[in-house]
Amino acid sequence: MTIENLASRDKKYLWHPLTQHKLKKTPLAIVSAKGALLWDEDGNEYIDGIASWYTVMYGHCNEFIMTAMTRQMGKLDFVMFSGLTHEPAIELSEKLMGLLPKKQAKLFFNDNGSTAIEAAIKMALQYYHNNGEKRDTLIAFEDGFHGDTFGAMSASGLSSYNGPFEDFLLKVVRIPTPQEDNLKEVKDKLLWIIRKNECAAFIFEPLVQGAAGMKFHSAKGLDTLIKICQENDILCIADEVMTGFGKTGKNFASEHLVHEPDIICLSKALTAGMFPLSITSCSQTVFDRFLSDDVEKGFFHSHTFSAHPMGCAAAIAGIDLLNSPEILERRRYIEQAHKNFAVLMENHEKITEVRSLGVILAIDLNIKTERYGNLRDILYKFFIERGVLLRPLGNTIYVLPPFVITNNQLHKIYDTISEVLETI
16 A cells, blocks of 8 residues: 655645645645754755744744643633633733733734734724714725735735735725835825825834835834824724734834834734734724724624634743743844844845844845746745745745744854855
8 A cells, every 4th residue: 555645645635825736846745843943754854934924933832832722721722702701811911911002902802814904904994984984995005915805905915916806805095115215205195195085094014014025114204104194083003913023123013113003913923823813902092982882883893713712822821932031032143143144145246135123134136026936936946955944025035033043043044045146
């Protein structure tokens, strides 16, 4: 009897995300993981240089988090969150409120990043509906990405994801990201949009547009835009699904700002990749707009697995680790190592720009290509063959490793990037 390997079994029934199956080869079958390392079914080892879509920030199979989840599993596995509550959700809310910007007052649980955004958009639209106003327009950045459900997709500006659905989306008007040299232009466009539309919310990825290629924008400029929106009674939604939990050098990217968002969306590193869970937090002002003797003014939105006790247990353990001495030391080391490598690379003839913020490093290559073009495949294959998992975005190579990555592992990633630059 022939025993098929995982890759062959996968091909029979599975449909993978972000994949054109007619063109792609069989995916790499991973059988185990620990810390910053992955192992495939043939025993090959790989450094996870992107923390598996920036989620497992405390490392794969983190024993502290697994112990917390196991303990919770033996006490309360799952119970619906409508009409009931439980200690893990309450404890998580208490811990998270100690970290979030002070304007945040209430937490709403969802399943993943997209649904956190979906809830935020619905909150914003209903916030005005409950006040007898019809506001039908969202403001968003060009090239932003907020998820794949319809509201989140509407706010996103990447045609590679939205193309077939453009005629079915919510009304969204877009502005460029604020840079040092274009703030007046962006401010003028924002003010014009506000005059011409009934705007409900401004949604943005604070400081870093992840899926766009780890593109950075000005904190001062973003602060100015938030101030303008809030002065015009427009809610501001910070999508911290990618940026949250220490990646930009602070616990949340919104901490780089003076003007705080009204709503914040969290997922990914919230549970360190251990469990699908997300949160939409909001200010007391937003929450109060839903309080009424009219039951229909409540927020009638729900997910079956909201506030799952095991997900909450993972998140509580992650928060305990986030600012522990050990993790803070690793965060500081990675940040400085990125800066040092950026200095070495900034004048390379094959690089147009290299930038870093916190534990995020991004390198734009001086090569034009489509987002999912041949260059991306060539780079991906090169890295995998050398035991490094990176997932380039078009002509952008980015590194966003788990906090627990070792010095040697991190520098192997840098060495592999340097090597690929000599071959392309």
